Amino acid sequence: MPPSHPSDDDRVTEEAADWCLRLQAEEASDADRAAFERWCREDPRHVAEFDAMRELWGLSAGLRPRVTASLAVVPTPEAARPAPVRGRGSDAVAVRTPGRRRRWALAAGIAAVLAVGWPVGWSFGLLPGTVDVFLGGDRHRVVDLPDGSTVDLNVRTTLFYAQFRDRRSVLMDRGEAYFAVAGDAARPFTVFTAAHRVRVTGTKFNVWANDGELAVTLAEGAVTVSAAAAAGEEPLRLTPGQQGRFARDSRFGSVARVDPARVLSWREGKLVFDDITLAEAVPLLNPYLSQPLRLADRRVGAMRIGGVYDIADLDRVVASLPRVLPVTIAAKDGALLLSAR
Known part of the structure; x- marks a missing residue:
């Protein structure tokens, strides 16, 4: 499915909110529910957005459409139900x-x-x-x-x-x-x-x-x-x-x-890597970087890294990786692609 336009996303969210209100009402009819099921079949995003909206308010699980068994539905936690x-x-x-x-x-x-x-x-x-x-x-x-x-x-x-x-x-x-x-x-x-x-x-x-x-x-x-x-x-x-x-x-x-x-060292402004793979390290590094890292393949992901790093200095640490590991770094699609040399 091609990516949706932001205005289309707004429309889907607004329609999902409208269905939450209509189905919550005591006067909701069988015709309303039939129309709701047709809406769900039109686009997988409809069901996902409806479930996300319903989760926010903890509305009855009975509001879930009867057709969802054949659709890709986002799982819903039982208790995380926000309010005002x-x-x-x-x-x-x-x-x-x-x-x-x-x-x-x-x-x-x-x-x-x-x-x-x-x-x-x-x-x-x-x-x-x-x-x-x-x-x-x-x-x-x-x-x-x-x-x-x-x-x-x-x-x-x-x-x-x-x-x-x-x-x-x-x-x-x-x-x-x-x-x-x-x-x-x-x-x-x-x-x-x-x-x-x-x-x-x-x-x-x-x-x-x-x-x-x-x-x-x-x-x-x-x-x-x-x-x-x-x-x-x-x-x-x-x-x-x-x-x-x-x-x-x-x-x-x-x-x-x-x-x-070691795990909690981030609270002190440090990251401690105890001989872990780059595949394990990259998700830990990315929140702190000005540009996220991406791994070119499994070969580079299997390389290992260790040490204690200052969180405020991680951009410089990443830039120095080609000096300590057999890798190259190239900017691509807003990220830094890490490839084996």
Whole structure:
């Protein structure tokens, strides 16, 4: 499918918001639902955008179209259901994904329509009382959550926090954050990424997410980590000093012993690479670079790198790679292509 024009994306988002409202109404008829199913069949983006809009407000799962079994539908987490939004931080920048900005703007309109029923939704644990949005910028920052937890946000990381009557939910599609969670056994704390969830009651842990990949490093306490696609399967259970990793599109993760201080060195402005491959290093480097790195092939991705690097100096480190590894660097399509020499 050719890429859509931004105005077309706006149209799809607006139509998805309209269907959320129409199907939520008690007077929604069979004709309305039939028209909705026809709309879903017209374009796979329709279903994906509708599901994304429905996730934002935790609208009934029954609103999902009956035709979605034959369509490519974006998986939906159970609990990360934002409500009215309050931005935090004077140095905040815009959310990186334009579609999400549009959804939140339209979701604000849905909130106004649903405002009368909000107290009822809160009392039954269906809707959050508040949602806070912490927008990632170009530097590490520490934010305080309303429940008393604190979060270190790494660069270009955006976090949505929703506080329900009986649970606390964080949505973080990509990026990196270190959580010091305030203990509250009655309200579990769950971090949702694009394809995984990390569940705790009170603990300290690091989450790194990138295009479906996930690494969770536990410093204190205990967490469980599971893939959204592996509902019902036994989750990974981590103890302090362990890291759980999920590869892209993997239902099952692996556990390894790590040094949390090395993993968390980004909080001190350092990156520590302990003889890892370039394929592993590039996703860790890219958030800090003025131009992202791309690997030409598996051969260059298999080369290894180690050392302690100053985050503020990583552009210079990348420029020096041809002097320490048999590689070349060339600018291509807004990125730096790393090829074997």
